Amino acid sequence: MELFAAVAAQVKVHVVMPMDHISDVVVNSGGPIEKFTPEAVKINGGFYFRDRFEFRTEI
Structure with missing residues (x-):
């Protein structure tokens, strides 16, 4: 549902690869x-x- 809301609002979405024990990689x-x-x-x-990436918006 969050992706649909991001599409409707046309907000900037960042693609992030979560990493174990290391900072996430944009x-x-x-x-x-x-x-x-x-x-x-x-x-x-x-x-x-x-299933491999996270999608984040700026708050």
Whole structure:
């Protein structure tokens, strides 16, 4: 549901790879969600698997 809200609001979403015992790694510094499916999210022309990455917005 959060991804749908981010699409509707056109907010900047960051793509983050969570790392064990290390700081999280920002993979894409962000942009609006262009498309999402149950498996992946498209941001800035790149597809990111939902089970491998986290998607965060700025508060």
